[in-house]
Amino acid sequence: MEVPPPATLRKPLMVPSKTLMGPGPSNCSQRVLDALSNPLLGHMHPECLEIMDEIKEGIKYMFQTKNPATFCISASGQGGMEAALCNLLEDGDVAAFGVTGLWGYRAAEMAKRYGADVRITEARFGKTLTLDDIKESFEVHRPKVFFLVQGDSSTGLLQGNIREVGELCRKYNCIFVVDTVASLGGVEFLMDEWKVDVAFTGSQKVLGAPPGITPISFSPRAMHVINNRNSRVKVYYWDAILLADLWKCFGRPQVYHHTVSATLLYGLREALASACEQGLKSLIRRHTECAFRLQKGIIDMGLELFVDNPRDRLPTVTTIKIPKGVDWQQVSRYAMKKYFFEISGGLGPSVDLVFRIGLMGENATIEKVDLALKILREAILNTSNIKLNERSKI
Amino acid sequence: MEVPPPATLRKPLMVPSKTLMGPGPSNCSQRVLDALSNPLLGHMHPECLEIMDEIKEGIKYMFQTKNPATFCISASGQGGMEAALCNLLEDGDVAAFGVTGLWGYRAAEMAKRYGADVRITEARFGKTLTLDDIKESFEVHRPKVFFLVQGDSSTGLLQGNIREVGELCRKYNCIFVVDTVASLGGVEFLMDEWKVDVAFTGSQKVLGAPPGITPISFSPRAMHVINNRNSRVKVYYWDAILLADLWKCFGRPQVYHHTVSATLLYGLREALASACEQGLKSLIRRHTECAFRLQKGIIDMGLELFVDNPRDRLPTVTTIKIPKGVDWQQVSRYAMKKYFFEISGGLGPSVDLVFRIGLMGENATIEKVDLALKILREAILNTSNIKLNERSKI
Numbered sequence: 006m007e008v009p010p011p012a013t014l015r016k017p018l019m020v021p022s023k024t025l026m027g028p029g030p031s032n033c034s035q036r037v038l039d040a041l042s043n044p045l046l047g048h049m050h051p052e053c054l055e056i057m058d059e060i061k062e063g064i065k066y067m068f069q070t071k072n073p074a075t076f077c078i079s080a081s082g083q084g085g086m087e088a089a090l091c092n093l094l095e096d097g098d099v100a101a102f103g104v105t106g107l108w109g110y111r112a113a114e115m116a117k118r119y120g121a122d123v124r125i126t127e128a129r130f131g132k133t134l135t136l137d138d139i140k141e142s143f144e145v146h147r148p149k150v151f152f153l154v155q156g157d158s159s160t161g162l163l164q165g166n167i168r169e170v171g172e173l174c175r176k177y178n179c180i181f182v183v184d185t186v187a188s189l190g191g192v193e194f195l196m197d198e199w200k201v202d203v204a205f206t207g208s209q210k211v212l213g214a215p216p217g218i219t220p221i222s223f224s225p226r227a228m229h230v231i232n233n234r235n236s237r238v239k240v241y242y243w244d245a246i247l248l249a250d251l252w253k254c255f256g257r258p259q260v261y262h263h264t265v266s267a268t269l270l271y272g273l274r275e276a277l278a279s280a281c282e283q284g285l286k287s288l289i290r291r292h293t294e295c296a297f298r299l300q301k302g303i304i305d306m307g308l309e310l311f312v313d314n315p316r317d318r319l320p321t322v323t324t325i326k327i328p329k330g331v332d333w334q335q336v337s338r339y340a341m342k343k344y345f346f347e348i349s350g351g352l353g354p355s356v357d358l359v360f361r362i363g364l365m366g367e368n369a370t371i372e373k374v375d376l377a378l379k380i381l382r383e384a385i386l387n388t389s390n391i392k393l394n395e396r397s398k399i
Numbered sequence: 400m401e402v403p404p405p406a407t408l409r410k411p412l413m414v415p416s417k418t419l420m421g422p423g424p425s426n427c428s429q430r431v432l433d434a435l436s437n438p439l440l441g442h443m444h445p446e447c448l449e450i451m452d453e454i455k456e457g458i459k460y461m462f463q464t465k466n467p468a469t470f471c472i473s474a475s476g477q478g479g480m481e482a483a484l485c486n487l488l489e490d491g492d493v494a495a496f497g498v499t500g501l502w503g504y505r506a507a508e509m510a511k512r513y514g515a516d517v518r519i520t521e522a523r524f525g526k527t528l529t530l531d532d533i534k535e536s537f538e539v540h541r542p543k544v545f546f547l548v549q550g551d552s553s554t555g556l557l558q559g560n561i562r563e564v565g566e567l568c569r570k571y572n573c574i575f576v577v578d579t580v581a582s583l584g585g586v587e588f589l590m591d592e593w594k595v596d597v598a599f600t601g602s603q604k605v606l607g608a609p610p611g612i613t614p615i616s617f618s619p620r621a622m623h624v625i626n627n628r629n630s631r632v633k634v635y636y637w638d639a640i641l642l643a644d645l646w647k648c649f650g651r652p653q654v655y656h657h658t659v660s661a662t663l664l665y666g667l668r669e670a671l672a673s674a675c676e677q678g679l680k681s682l683i684r685r686h687t688e689c690a691f692r693l694q695k696g697i698i699d700m701g702l703e704l705f706v707d708n709p710r711d712r713l714p715t716v717t718t719i720k721i722p723k724g725v726d727w728q729q730v731s732r733y734a735m736k737k738y739f740f741e742i743s744g745g746l747g748p749s750v751d752l753v754f755r756i757g758l759m760g761e762n763a764t765i766e767k768v769d770l771a772l773k774i775l776r777e778a779i780l781n782t783s784n785i786k787l788n789e790r791s792k793i
Contacts, residue, residue: 007592008463010675011456018668020437021446030439030658041435041662043414045424045609047741052415062405069402079611080474080636083657087636115635198401209658215439217473217611217660239633241509242474242481261746263477264424264603266611268435268662274412281404347441352655 023341024368026377027349028158028187028322030209030216031365033272034279037214040271048264056270057252063277064220067189067212067285068204070196074223076252077273078205078243079265082186085205085219087115088243089182092223092231093150093203096120101148103134105164106157107353108184113152119239124148130354133164133317136173143177149230150180156188159352161312161324161361163192171200180227186210190280191292191321191365202227208269211292211321213366214276218269223249276366295369296320299362302378307394311359321369324351324359325381328391333360335388340380348381417735418762420771421743422552422581422716424603424610425759427666428673431608434665442658450664451646457671458614461583461606461679462598464590468617470646471667472599472637473659476580479599479613481509482637483576486617486625487544487597490514495542495573497528499558500551501747502578507546513633518542524748527558527711530567537571543624544574550582553746555706555718555755557586565594574621580604584674585686585715585759596621602663605686605715607760608670612663617643670760689763690714693756696772701788705753715763718745718753719775722785727754729782734774742775 025032046053057076064075078088090112094100100121102113105128113123124146128134134153142148151174156163167183174181182203185194189204190211196204202224209216223231223245231238231245238244242263249255251262280288300310300318303325311324327333333350337360340346349361362377382393419426440447451470458469472482484506488494494515496507499522507517518540522528528547536542545568550557561577568575576597579588583598584605590598596618603610617625617639625632625639632638636657643649645656674682694704694712697719705718721727727744731754734740743755756771776787 006460006463006679007589008460008465010460010678011453013453014457014668014672014675018434018437018450018665018672019446020440020665022438023440023444025439025441027441030441030661033439038436038438040412042432043412044416044432045419045427045603046414046417047419047421047424048610050417050741052413056412059405059407063408066400066402066404069400071402080478081657081660084474084636087634091634111635118631118633118635195401207658209439215660215662216442216658217663237512239512239514240481240485241505241512242478263475264601264610266475266609266663267424268609268666269611269660271412271414272662274408278408278412281408284404285400347444 021345023345023347025347026363026368026373027347028361028363029207029365031213031363032367033213033215034367036279037272037275040275041215041268043271046267048267049259049261053267053270054253054259056274060270060274060277061252063281064222066281068194068196068222069198070222072222072224073254074228074245074249076221076248076254078219078221079263080219081216082207082219085221086112086184088221089203089205090116091119091240091243092238092245093180093227094119094121095234095236097122098150099124099146099148100150100152101126101142101146103139103153104128105133105154105162106160108154108157108159109152110353131160131311131313133162136166136169139170140173143173143179147177148179150182152182154184155194156192156319156321158187158322159355161319161322162317163188163319165316167201168199175200180230187321188319190288193289196222208273208276211365212276212280214272215269217266218273292320292364292369295364295371295374296323298371299323299364299374299377302374305394306382321363321365323362324355325362326359330391331385331389336384339384339388344380346380415739417739417741419741420757420762420767421741422755422757423601423759425607425757426761427607427609428761430673431666431669434669435609435662437665440661442661443653443655447661447664448647448653450668454664454668454671455646457675458616460675461671462588462590462616463592464616466616466618467648468622468639468643470615470642470648472613472615473657474613475610476601476613479615480506480578482615483597483599484510485513485634485637486632486639487574487621488513488515489628489630491516492544493518493540493542494544494546495520495536495540497533497547498522499527499548499556500554502548502551502553504747525554525705525707527556530560530563533564533567537567537573541571542573544576546576548578549588550586550713550715552581552716553749555713555716556711557582557713559710561595562593569594574624581715582713584682587683590616602667602670605759606670606674608666609663611660612667686714686758686763689758689765689768690717692765693717693758693768693771696768699788700776715757715759717756718749719756720753724785725779725783727751730778733778733782738774740774
C-alpha cells in the first residue's frame with residue numbers, strides 16, 4: 006500500500022461538552038443523544054418506516070399543516086432550501102426573493118444555478134420587508150415562486166408578516182416558500198392558515214436534534230406545480246415525488262430511493278417527541294420570555310441590539326452590535342476557552358458587526374440566559390477597555 | 400392550534416437489535432454506536448475541524464490516494480454519485496456509463512437530469528463488462544466522463560478491470576468516475592495507481608458507520624475540469640470547490656458552506672479508525688475468505704450463485720438464485736421474524752431473481768457466515784417444499 010494508515014486516527018476520539026449558544030447547532034438533550042446510539046435499522050424495515058411515520062406526524066404538528074407531502078430531506082438545512090427551489094423551478098422561471106440577511110441571498114444563488122430568472126428585494130439593513138416592498142415585487146416581477154426567510158440567523162431579524170404575504174401569494178398566483186430553519190418552535194408559524202406552500206426547518210436549532218436531516222412540507226398547490234413540470238427535477242436526490250413515495254406520503258407502496266440515515270431518524274424522532282410533549286404554545290412562550298430577558302440584559306449592560314424594532318427581533322437568535330473598541334473574536338475566544346461557551350460573531354452581511362447569541366431548545370432557559378449575560382460581560386471586560394453598566398437586577 | 404400533537408410520539412422509542420446481512424447498512428460496532436452519542440460540536444469549531452482532518456486522512460488511506468480534494472458529501476451514497484456527476488457535467492457533455500446492475504442506470508438517470516448526453520454500455524445479464532466492451536464505448540462515444548461501478552450491490556457483480564479502464568481513460572482523455580459504495584474495504588481499490596479521477600463510497604457498508612455521510616475524492620485532473628467549467632455547478636450543496644474549502648483541502652482558510660453533522664462525523668471517524676487499525680490488506684483478506692466460505696456453503700447446499708464466473712463475484716454482496724418453488728419474501732420474513740436476521744431479495748434488474756447476503760465490516764466473520772447459511776437453509780426448508788443437500792462440513 007502506497008498510502009499508509011494515518012497516525013492521527015490512532016488517538017481516541019475526544020469530544021468536549023460545550024454550551025452551544027451561537028446560531029446553531031444547539032445542544033441536544035440527553036434523551037436525543039442516547040437515542041443516537043441505538044443499533045442501525047435497514048431503511049426499508051417496518052420499524053424504520055414506523056419511525057418515519059411518527060416523524061411525519063411530528064413535523065406536521067410543528068409546521069401546523071395537514072399536507073400529505075411532509076417528510077425529510079437527507080441533508081442539512083441548506084439541502085432543504087435547495088430541495089424546495091429545485092423542485093419548483095424550471096429554466097427561465099421567475100423567482101423572487103425577499104432578503105433580510107444572508108439566507109435570502111443564498112437561496113437566490115441556488116435558484117440562479119438551477120436556471121431561474123432571479124429577482125431580489127432587499128430590506129433596508131437591519132430592517133424587515135414591509136408588505137409594500139413585497140407587493141411591489143409581485144407587481145414588477147410577477148414571480149412563479151416567492152421566497153422569504155421567517156427568521157434570518159445572520160441578522161437576527163424576524164419577518165413578521167408571513168400571514169399577509171401568504172394572502173398576496175394567492176392573489177398573484179405565486180408559490181410561497183418560507184425558510185423556518187432558525188425560527189420554527191421559537192415563534193409562531195401556521196403553515197396552512199398562513200397559506201405557505203413550502204416550508205422547511207433545521208433539525209439542529211430549536212428542535213435540538215443533530216444536523217443532517219431536514220423537515221420539509223409541500224402543499225397540494227406546490228405538489229401540483231411539481232407534478233406538472235415540463236422538465237425533470239434536476240436533482241434526483243431531492244425529487245419530491247420520489248421522496249414522497251419513499252416516505253409513503255400518499256399511501257402508495259414504499260419505493261426505495263436512497264438510504265435514509267436511521268441514526269438521524271432516531272435523534273429527530275426523540276427531538277420531535279420532546280417538542281410535542283412540551284407543546285408549541287409553551288415552547289414558543291419559553292423562547293419569547295428568554296429572548297426578552299436576554300434583550301433586557303443586553304440593553305441594561307449598555308450594549309445595543311442590532312435590530313431596532315422590538316417586533317422585528319428573532320427570539321431564537323439575538324444580534325448585538327459590537328461596541329467600538331471591542332474585538333469580537335477575542336470575546337468569543339475568551340468565552341470558549343474559559344467556559345466552553347459559544348458566542349458567535351456575524352455571518353454574511355453581519356460579519357464583524359454583531360455578536361450572535363442563540364436561544365434554542367435546551368438552551369432557551371432563564372439559567373442559560375443569565376449565564377450568557379454573565380459570560381458576555383466578563384469576556385468583553387477582560388478583552389477590551391470599554392466600560393459596561395453595573396449588572397442590573399433582571 | 401389546529402393540528403394536535405400526534406399520539407404516536409408519546410410512545411417510547413424502541414429499536415430492535417438486528418443482524419443486518421443484506422446489502423447494507425451493515426451493523427455498526429459498539430465503538431461507532433458509542434461515539435454517536437457524544438455531545439454536538441459546532442461545525443466550525445476547531446475540534447470539529449480536527450475530526451474532519453482525521454477523516455480526510457482515513458479516506459485517503461481507504462481509497463489509496465493522495466488527492467488533496469478528498470472529503471465527505473453530507474448525504475447518502477447516492478448523494479456522492481450525484482455530486483460526482485453534477486460537478487463534472489455541463490449541458491450537452493457526453494457521459495458514458497458502464498452498466499452491470501441498478502447503479503449504472505441510476506447514475507445515467509442522474510446525468511440525464513443534469514443535461515448530459517448519456518450513452519450506456521450494458522454488460523450481459525449476470526456478467527461484467529469486458530475491456531473490449533469499454534473500448535468500443537470510448538471509440539463510439541468519445542465521452543468526457545466514463546462511469547463504472549466497482550461492485551454492484553443489486554447483482555453482486557465485481558468489475559475487476561478498473562486498472563485497465565483507468566489506462567483507457569487517459570488514452571481517450573476522459574474523466575474516470577468509479578462507484579465503490581458497496582465494494583471499498585472488501586476488495587482492492589487503488590485510486591491513484593489505477594488512475595481513477597473520482598471515487599466515492601458508502602459509510603454504512605464495509606466501514607460500518609451510519610448512513611448520511613459519503614466519502615468522495617477528486618483527482619487533480621477532475622478538479623481541473625471542475626475549475627474550468629463554463630457554467631456553475633447546478634447544485635450549490637455539492638459544489639466541490641466550495642466543499643473543498645469547507646473541508647480545508649487546499650490549506651486556504653475554512654469557509655462556511657453548510658452545517659456538517661458532527662454526529663455523523665463521530666461515527667465515520669471511529670469507523671475509519673477501526674478500518675485503519677485492521678489495515679486494508681487484512682480487511683480485504685477477511686472479506687475474501689468469508690465470501691468464499693459463503694459461496695461454498697451455498698453451492699454445497701445445492702443452491703446456485705447468480706454470478707457464474709468466480710472472478711466476477713463481489714465478496715461484500717453475494718447473490719443467490721431463488722430456486723423454483725421458493726418464495727423469497729417468505730424466506731426473508733422467516734429469517735427476520737425468528738432471528739431478527741436480514742436476508743434481502745433483489746433490487747432493480749435482480750428483483751424476484753436473487754437473495755442477497757451482505758458480508759460487510761462487523762458482519763464479515765466466519766461465525767456470521769455460518770449463521771447466515773444456517774438461517775437461509777432453515778428458512779427455505781420451512782417455507783417451501785424443495786429439498787436441500789445435507790449440511791456439508793465447511
